[in-house]
Amino acid sequence: MSMLALKNIGRNKKRTFLTALAVFMAVYIILIMIAFCETMINDMLENSKKYSTGDFRITDKTYLENEDLAPIQFNIGNASQKAEMLERLPFVERAEALSKIGVSAYQDGGLTNLTAIGVETQKSSFTISKGVMLLEGRMIRTGENGLVATTRALDKLGLDEGDRITLISRTTTASTNAVTFDIVGEVAYDSSEFNGEIVIMPLDSLSRLCRMGSGAIEILVHTTEDSDRYASEKAMHSILNDESLNIDFWQDKSFIYAFMPFYDWMYAVIEALFFFISSTLVFNTTMMGIMERKKEISAMLAFGFSRRSVILLFIQEAGFTAIIGTITACISGFASIALAGRYGIDLTGFGADEMEGWSFSNILYLELEAKTIIGVAAVCLLISISAALIASLRIRKIEVADALREED
């Protein structure tokens, strides 16, 4: 029976090709879509951790309670020193003190709002991570009165690398201060969150601007993957020995993470939609095959084939065709994902860099686990065979005599 099914597949190459193509398209699109969604969500979480929350975010308790008012007077004193202390813990890969503050750039009587980020230049994600793209000039150095700005900030200010800019900020005494900085470089980040109107400067320079001394608004702690949340928190509290500080786990602070259940639902709905489309395609092509081969089916029934064995034959035909489509789709999908994983998909043209607040990656380097590919292939095969089974059941209703009498 299997041999007959294979023979039938080879007999009508056009029909086989079309059915296999439908399966191929469904599997291929689902694979690419899953890779795209998973990479995007993973990147959003990673970007959020890398630039905004760390694995743990340490802040002053009073600052945290009034974060909407940004009371910068409640900063972490001797922040760099505290970050160094944290780095002595075995599970801490890196601890960076930083401050993010709203400032205004002063130009000819006008003010332009910007976000200023003060960082420890030697170890900040904003200066050393592979997501940093230096477009012009050089990176900032500790102790200098220099800053790097994003392309959008420079465009808005009408300035270039090498120019000078006066920034005005609120100070820890609720007054204002202004300092003039050299623009030493133009940067871009892999996260849409940080490609807006942003300037990055050494932490000591920002502290001088807002009169924060040796303080910083937060310390981001990046830990090893196997570290335990509660044990880590306890160890950090113990080494800092400062009741005024608050330690938050990234999942509790991440805006993106809070949306994960929603993403999962959205993701499931989209996947279900694609699976439905693929099953419809398989169902339709199988159904068309049956309608087209009504006489052939009737002849087989007249020659003594049981209806059950004819149904089985058609299911086998659909199964083999689905296997061909699925395997070629898996190979093509894997190759495409590997290629996109190596060279990346530039999303800036689609406005990804405009989506502030969501930590979208501007360039997506697709990745997908082998088990997901196998899972998608298995589900698609199952759906294809189920669709073929439902379509093949029509064979039960074929009237042999009528079908044989029908003209072509």
Next chain:
Amino acid sequence: MKRKLSFFLLLLLSASLVFGTEAKDIVDRMEESMDFQDAFFHAKMTNTDRFGSISAEFDAFQRENGDTLLVVTSGPERGQKTLRLENDIYIYYPDADEVVRLSKSGLKDSFLGSDFSYEDLTGDDDFDARYDYELEGQALFQDRECFNLFFKAKSLSETYQMQRMLVDCELFIPLKVELYSKSGRLLKEIYYSDYVKENGTSYPTRMEVVNTVKKGNSSLIVLSDLRFDTGLDDELFSIEELAW
């Protein structure tokens, strides 16, 4: 009936004329009592909000036309200078290459993080030019009989569109000012006290502003070393000199 109505209208008109004339007279006498050619004083300012109190000290130089120079002499902002010329504010920050100019809208910005705006501390008080006003009656404030004056801005560009002022009936000095937005929302209350008289000029040495929008926020300025009509140098009030 007609005669009664005419009499009532006449009474109303006379009352408004009397109150109008009286209000003008009160404001003139108040301006006269506080009039000077130029003034200098040293001030200690304490700002209080929900997070605590912060103090700063500054010197102030003022001319009759409202031009004012404020120089911060202590605290983290030491060296910062603020110059008001007409409706512009120029701020010199020691670490900035250029003098920062704030246009008229900047007048309502806070001075050194206090609840006093630049408008509150600088500029002239020529009420006739800037406000329409009327006498609303009299009130007792801190055991002093006061005139209750209501001011309405002539121009929409005024920082405070309405003011209500209690002026001491005997000394013709303001004791309390309520400042309102255009919608009639009370923004601030300023209390003036501990007046001194120097060269014939009365001036409060204690000014407290209570922010009625941000509950718990207030600022207190205590003045010392007041000097009037000493002939301040014009160069003090030049933008070029601000950075020196």
